[in-house]
Amino acid sequence: MLELQHIHTQYGNIQALQDVTLNIEAGEIITLIGANGAGKSTTLMAISGIVPCRSGKILLKGEEIQGLAPDRIVAMGVCQVPEGRHIFADLSVQENLDLGSFLRTDKVGIKQDLEYVYSLFPILAERRHQPGGTLSGGEQQMLAMSRALMARPQLLLLDEPSMGLAPLMIKQIFEIIKAINKEHKTTIFLVEQNAHQALHIADRGYVIENGRIVLTDSADKLLTNPGVRKAYLGI
Amino acid sequence: MDYFIELFLSGLTRGSIYALIALGYTMVYGIIGLINFAHGEIYMIGAFTSFIVATVLSIYGFPLLAIVIVAGVAAAIWSSAYGYTVEKIAYKPLRRAPRLAPLISAIGMSIFLQNYVLLAQTSDFLPFPELIPEFAFMEPVAHIIGSSDLVILVATTVVMLALTLLIKFTKIGKAMRATAQDKTMALLVGINVDRVISATFIIGSALAAIGGLLIASHIGQINFAIGFLAGIKAFTAAVLGGIGSIPGAVLGSLILGLTESFATGYVSSDYEDVFAFSLLVLILIFKPSGLLGKAETKKV
Numbered sequence: 001m002l003e004l005q006h007i008h009t010q011y012g013n014i015q016a017l018q019d020v021t022l023n024i025e026a027g028e029i030i031t032l033i034g035a036n037g038a039g040k041s042t043t044l045m046a047i048s049g050i051v052p053c054r055s056g057k058i059l060l061k062g063e064e065i066q067g068l069a070p071d072r073i074v075a076m077g078v079c080q081v082p083e084g085r086h087i088f089a090d091l092s093v094q095e096n097l098d099l100g101s102f103l104r105t106d107k108v109g110i111k112q113d114l115e116y117v118y119s120l121f122p123i124l125a126e127r128r129h130q131p132g133g134t135l136s137g138g139e140q141q142m143l144a145m146s147r148a149l150m151a152r153p154q155l156l157l158l159d160e161p162s163m164g165l166a167p168l169m170i171k172q173i174f175e176i177i178k179a180i181n182k183e184h185k186t187t188i189f190l191v192e193q194n195a196h197q198a199l200h201i202a203d204r205g206y207v208i209e210n211g212r213i214v215l216t217d218s219a220d221k222l223l224t225n226p227g228v229r230k231a232y233l234g235i
Numbered sequence: 236m237d238y239f240i241e242l243f244l245s246g247l248t249r250g251s252i253y254a255l256i257a258l259g260y261t262m263v264y265g266i267i268g269l270i271n272f273a274h275g276e277i278y279m280i281g282a283f284t285s286f287i288v289a290t291v292l293s294i295y296g297f298p299l300l301a302i303v304i305v306a307g308v309a310a311a312i313w314s315s316a317y318g319y320t321v322e323k324i325a326y327k328p329l330r331r332a333p334r335l336a337p338l339i340s341a342i343g344m345s346i347f348l349q350n351y352v353l354l355a356q357t358s359d360f361l362p363f364p365e366l367i368p369e370f371a372f373m374e375p376v377a378h379i380i381g382s383s384d385l386v387i388l389v390a391t392t393v394v395m396l397a398l399t400l401l402i403k404f405t406k407i408g409k410a411m412r413a414t415a416q417d418k419t420m421a422l423l424v425g426i427n428v429d430r431v432i433s434a435t436f437i438i439g440s441a442l443a444a445i446g447g448l449l450i451a452s453h454i455g456q457i458n459f460a461i462g463f464l465a466g467i468k469a470f471t472a473a474v475l476g477g478i479g480s481i482p483g484a485v486l487g488s489l490i491l492g493l494t495e496s497f498a499t500g501y502v503s504s505d506y507e508d509v510f511a512f513s514l515l516v517l518i519l520i521f522k523p524s525g526l527l528g529k530a531e532t533k534k535v
Contacts, residue, residue, distance in 0.1 A: 048423060074425030086420035088413050099413050102406070103425040147424065 001026040001187050002047070002078075002155055007056035007066075009046055016042045018211045020056070024155070029181050029188040031198040031219070033232055034208035040191040041083050043208070044157045047189075048080045049073045060155075075103050077154035081161065083191075085144040089133025093124055096132045096143055100150030109152070117146035120176065138169040145173075149180065155187045156180065162194045170194070174201055195232035199223050207232070241379045242500040243493065248384040248453075250492020251391035254485045255446030256469035257476070258398065259318075259439025261484040264473070265415040266435045268334070272341040273321050274443060275466020276348035277314050281444025282363075282451040282461060283352060285310040289364050289452075303366050307448050311441035317348070318440030319433055327429075345466075352459040359458065366452040383453045394445060395485060398438070402481065407434055415479070471515050477528020486526055490514070 007020040017039050024030045034040050045051040047058060049070040058066040065073055088096050097117065101110045118125035121142040127135065132143060141161055148156055158177065162170040178201050181188050192198035199205055199219045207215040207228060215228070222228050256278050263271045285306040292302045325344045329337040367383040402408035414421040414431045421428055450465070451457045468491065476487025491511055498510035518526065 050419060050422060069427070070422040071425040071427045074423070080423050082420065082423060086417050086423070088416050088420065090416060091409075091412060095409060095412075099409060099421075099424045099426075102410065151425065 001028075001061060002189070003057075003059040004043070004047070005057040005059070007043075007046060007058065008054045009042055009051050010054050011042075016051075016211055017046065020208070020211070020213055022206050022213060022216070024187060024189055026154075026187050027181070027185050028204065029177070029190060029202045031190045031192055031195075031202040031205045032208055033192055033195040033198060033205060033222075033228075035231075036193070038208045039211040040208060041159055042211075044080055044082070044159050044189070044191055047073075047078065047157060071103065074151060077152075078157065079148040079151045079153035079155070080157040081144045081148045081159060083159040083163065085140045087132040087135070087140045087143055090131055092129050093132055093135070093143060094128040096147050097124075097150050100147035101152075103151065110150070113150055113152060117149055120149075120179075121146060137164050138166065138173075141165060141169075141173060145176070145180075153186060155189065158188065158190045160191060160193060162192065162197060170197060177201060195228070196223075237379055238500065242496045244380045244384060244388075246493035246496030247489065248387050248492070249496055250472075250489035251388060252446050252450045252453075252488075253465075253469045253472045253492055254488035255391055255394065255442045255449075256465060257473040257484040257488045258395075258481065259443050260470050260473040261476075261478055261481060262411075262435050262439050265479040265481075266411065266432055267326070267330075269326060269337050270341065270470065270478075271321075271326075271436075271439075272338070272466070273325070273344035273348055274318075274439065275462035275464075275469070276345050276352075277318050277321070277440045277462070278443035278447045278465055278469075279352065279457075279459065279462030280317050280348065281310040281314040281440075281447030282457045283356060283447075283459075284313040284444065285448040286361060286363055286451060286457055289366060293364050299366060299368060302364075303448075306366070307445055310444040310448050314440040314444035314447070315437040318436040318443075321348075322433060322436045327432075345462075349459055349462065356459060360456045361458065363451040363455050363457055365455065366448075383449075387449045387453060390445070390449060394442060398442070398481075401438075407431070411435060468511065471511065474525055475515055475518055477525030479529070480525070480527045483525055483527035490526075 001024050003023040005021055007017050008015065009017040020043060032040050032043060042051055046053055049068055053066045057064055060076055060078065065076065088099065097114060104110055123139055124143055124146060132140065135143060145161065161173050161177065165173065174197050177188060177190065180186050190198055190202060199222055202219040205217065205219050205222045206213050217225065256274065259274045260271060263269060288309045289302050289306040292305060321344050325340045326337050329340055367386045370382045373382045373385065402411060410426045410431050411434065413426060414428055418428060469488065472488040472491040473484045475491060476483030491514070494514050495507050495511050499507050
């Protein structure tokens with residue numbers, strides 16, 4: 001589905017990603033774990049076309065997408081829920097969702113998907129006319145994910161969906177991520193600091209340190225890997 | 236009392252013209268955080284375009300209403316073309332530059348356009364054809380409000396309602412609001428931000444052109460420099476109301492128009508600008524973000 005080959009990016013003089021290579025198969029949940037500033041968000045922003053790649057290739061279903069404008073990449077079915085959720089605070093819940101389906105023209109499908117996300121998160125339906133900025137953190141995360149689903153993505157990039165949420169809410173969000181993957185066959189690329197939760201729902205994982213991928217394995221094996229346990233699971 | 240009402244209405248007229256120009260400043264600022272100093276010149280070009288079209292058409296003896304409509308549409312299109320082009324050549328290449336760079340580029344564009352019209356047209360004041368007749372039904376109140384004031388009030392109200400609907404309900408309107416709030420997220424939902432910026436310049440320029448047509452036929456003469464003071468005043472109004480806020484621009488413009496009108500009527504027309512800018516200073520002292528502007532919170 002998605003392949004990153006030897007990606008390098010740069011912020012000014014600082015090298016952010018160095019030779020990042022990874023691949024994601026259709027239908028998988030893949031997680032990328034790592035410490036703060038290791039390059040997790042940069043990886044997602046490079047895929048979405050926001051951060052330019054200095055070298056390397058990004059292939060989506062075999063087609064090169066590096067250097068394409070962000071809106072072209074969304075049109076090809078890659079959607080991102082960025083870190084911090086980025087809700088349009090002054091726009092209503094409904095308008096936020098409308099913007100999620102910005103590039104779609106199939107009115108019937110949009111309506112169906114709207115009903116689907118409202119059934120997934122009934123609280124959003126209740127607050128549909130409220131400005132997005134007035135929602136709680138958990139509700140904003142639901143809205144951010146719903147907005148991405150409104151694009152009917154084939155590949156969903158999630159950046160720290162559990163950040164700043166109460167434990168119960170975190171559990172719910174991860175269950176929904178799993179459900180989205182199962183029911184819609186949506187491929188998911190999940191970036192998390194909460195490595196424990198992420199590895200529990202993922203098929204495979206990558207570990208990133210200082211902009212380099214240092215380890216990759218199946219999620220089960222990573223969960224029992226002594227190095228990972230020590231560095232990221234706090235055991 | 237009649238005098239008060241007369242001043243009030245002429246203040247509203249003045250304010251609504253300022254508003255047509257101020258909207259362009261505030262919309263562009265909302266989207267890309269730039270004070271487009273060339274905007275006053277876009278208004279001036281609108282006035283010149285409608286002058287040329289109206290003069291030609293009146294030579295051929297077209298009915299007034301047709302002249303007004305054709306001149307207005309032509310001015311809106313021509314000014315939009317200028318606004319679009321100015322953004323493409325003077326601001327877009329500087330999108331990632333420090334904020335001062337596009338600002339200087341904007342001032343340069345303003346000076347360039349003024350001198351371009353000076354050379355291409357003339358430095359003289361040109362008599363603008365009277366496009367708005369004295370309506371017969373206005374006769375009983377003609378000592379309080381002129382027919383052209385009425386037309387300006389009605390026209391600007393219609394234009395502003397249309398703009399409100401556009402921004403509230405259309406796809407491009409939603410895209411504009413989204414881009415103004417969070418550019419990165421706008422990109423991530425698939426909005427072509429460059430196109431939104433162009434649309435903003437086009438809409439703002441068309442509004443200014445309509446303002447140019449209305450004020451020129453109201454005052455009766457134009458020249459290449461009219462954009463400067465009108466631009467500064469409209470900019471003042473936009474800051475007064477809170478730059479970046481669309482209702483703020485309209486409110487600021489009406490307050491500015493009324494202040495000037497009352498100052499002229501009760502004190503002296505010499506002090507018109509003194510009052511206008513004193514008001515700006517006062518409001519900025521007590522509410523630096525403007526009347527309806529949001530205080531900028533810096534996250535640490």
